[in-house]
Amino acid sequence: MAGHTAGTAKATAKEDILDAAEALFAARGFEGASMRAIAEAAGVAQALLHYHYKTKEGLFEAMFTRRSGAINRIRLARLDVMLARGRPTVEDIVEALLRPTIEAGHDPSRGGSRFASLILATSTAEGDWQKGLVARSYDSMAERFIAALMGALPGLGRAEATWGYLFVVGAALTQMAPTGRADRLSGGAARDEDTDAMLSRAVIFAAAGLKALATAPPDDH
Amino acid sequence: MAGHTAGTAKATAKEDILDAAEALFAARGFEGASMRAIAEAAGVAQALLHYHYKTKEGLFEAMFTRRSGAINRIRLARLDVMLARGRPTVEDIVEALLRPTIEAGHDPSRGGSRFASLILATSTAEGDWQKGLVARSYDSMAERFIAALMGALPGLGRAEATWGYLFVVGAALTQMAPTGRADRLSGGAARDEDTDAMLSRAVIFAAAGLKALATAPPDDH
DNA sequence: GTCTATAGTTCGATAGAC
DNA sequence: GTCTATCGAACTATAGAC
Numbered sequence: 001m002a003g004h005t006a007g008t009a010k011a012t013a014k015e016d017i018l019d020a021a022e023a024l025f026a027a028r029g030f031e032g033a034s035m036r037a038i039a040e041a042a043g044v045a046q047a048l049l050h051y052h053y054k055t056k057e058g059l060f061e062a063m064f065t066r067r068s069g070a071i072n073r074i075r076l077a078r079l080d081v082m083l084a085r086g087r088p089t090v091e092d093i094v095e096a097l098l099r100p101t102i103e104a105g106h107d108p109s110r111g112g113s114r115f116a117s118l119i120l121a122t123s124t125a126e127g128d129w130q131k132g133l134v135a136r137s138y139d140s141m142a143e144r145f146i147a148a149l150m151g152a153l154p155g156l157g158r159a160e161a162t163w164g165y166l167f168v169v170g171a172a173l174t175q176m177a178p179t180g181r182a183d184r185l186s187g188g189a190a191r192d193e194d195t196d197a198m199l200s201r202a203v204i205f206a207a208a209g210l211k212a213l214a215t216a217p218p219d220d221h
Numbered sequence: 222m223a224g225h226t227a228g229t230a231k232a233t234a235k236e237d238i239l240d241a242a243e244a245l246f247a248a249r250g251f252e253g254a255s256m257r258a259i260a261e262a263a264g265v266a267q268a269l270l271h272y273h274y275k276t277k278e279g280l281f282e283a284m285f286t287r288r289s290g291a292i293n294r295i296r297l298a299r300l301d302v303m304l305a306r307g308r309p310t311v312e313d314i315v316e317a318l319l320r321p322t323i324e325a326g327h328d329p330s331r332g333g334s335r336f337a338s339l340i341l342a343t344s345t346a347e348g349d350w351q352k353g354l355v356a357r358s359y360d361s362m363a364e365r366f367i368a369a370l371m372g373a374l375p376g377l378g379r380a381e382a383t384w385g386y387l388f389v390v391g392a393a394l395t396q397m398a399p400t401g402r403a404d405r406l407s408g409g410a411a412r413d414e415d416t417d418a419m420l421s422r423a424v425i426f427a428a429a430g431l432k433a434l435a436t437a438p439p440d441d442h
Numbered sequence: 443g444t445c446t447a448t449a450g451t452t453c454g455a456t457a458g459a460c
Numbered sequence: 461g462t463c464t465a466t467c468g469a470a471c472t473a474t475a476g477a478c
Binding site: 255268276277 | 470471472473474475
């Protein structure tokens with residue numbers, strides 16, 4: 001049991017750096033978060049970041065894949081359990097898709113993770129390496145959920161399932177980062193911080209939207 | 222008619238700077254786009270940016286409010302027309318909310334605007350001035366559309382209407398920037414660049430989701 | 443209104459001691 | 461594996477000529 005302890009290892013400097021990087025990249029973006037600031041937040045020298053991760057891009061990629069991998073493993077495990085038990089409902093599939101990201105945001109290792117906004121920023125970045133990172137991190141998981149949606153909704157075509165998947169993810173991800181907008185626009189009736197209330201609405205909204213896409217006419221002129 | 226010509230004025234250096242700033246801020250983010258790069262893209266000296274807009278923040282704010290103001294004027298004009306004619310459908314309201322942003326993205330003044338991703342990045346930025354900018358730019362428009370949704374859907378409460386509005390905007394905005402994901406995930410059945418096809422699906426998806434929120438139980442434990 | 447030139451700061455990355 | 465010290469480049473912003 002010596003050496004690389006599996007599972008819940010004691011926090012190493014290497015992990016501390018990833019935690020600090022995630023918090024700062026999420027808050028300030030790739031260019032806005034400096035290696036200096038990350039090193040200071042992690043409590044280590046700046047040179048140590050380059051020793052472990054070589055470049056700033058390398059650090060970003062390591063931070064991104066650690067979290068996205070953890071989230072996707074939970075997603076797919078839940079999906080596999082549901083598929084093994086029978087035909088899951090659309091609501092079940094959407095819940096399995098969305099809740100793991102919220103739970104990752106409550107990660108006890110750091111307060112107030114905002115990984116959701118990091119995904120959005122990385123998806124729309126101009127750099128090819130960032131789009132490639134998103135593709136490598138999420139595409140295979142996304143394909144399995146799109147297939148599951150088509151299985152749960154006869155009549156849902158490939159294009160509609162893809163758009164539906166992207167709508168669902170976009171609707172929820174944009175609400176996971178606390179922007180304070182829900183509180184303000186609702187006059188206090190909705191609260192940004194109440195991610196459970198948000199998620200229960202998102203599941204209702206998304207499931208109904210997906211069902212409508214399954215029955216809508218193929219249209220296009 | 223001399224002096225400040227209203228309407229479609231000939232492109233001035235001041236406007237050229239805003240065009241270049243919008244393209245670069247959208248592509249690289251606030252920190253990632255440098256004043257040097259913006260000046261070069263606009264074909265003017267860097268000092269001219271500071272002469273017209275004082276600071277980088279000032280330039281960003283001028284760029285942001287120009288586009289958001291133009292979009293919101295169209296949105297509210299369409300909403301007013303619909304309300305004057307009678308009780309608009311949910312589909313009509315969603316269409317009036319979403320289409321102006323897509324049309325702004327096709328702005329002939331520049332190729333391939335990606336203002337949608339700029340809104341997302343600005344909404345989730347950590348800086349208070351950016352969140353404040355989003356609030357000043359969008360809150361009053363959003364309140365009017367939320368009220369219109371509640372008018373079109375009896376049974377839709379304030380909290381549900383607010384979450385629903387935010388879901389609709391989040392679902393559509395995340396698909397307006399061409400990420401290439403729809404093409405890849407659908408095997409070519411859906412195409413990122415076909416924003417009209419995306420929007421027609423978004424309207425179906427969003428209207429059904431909003432209707433479901435209007436009839437769902439109040440839940441919360 | 444637009445330019446050149448530059449001051450002063452911060453950045454990513456590396457060298458080299460321990 | 462972790463540190464201090466530093467290099468060279470890029471950054472925002474300003475001064476001052478035209």
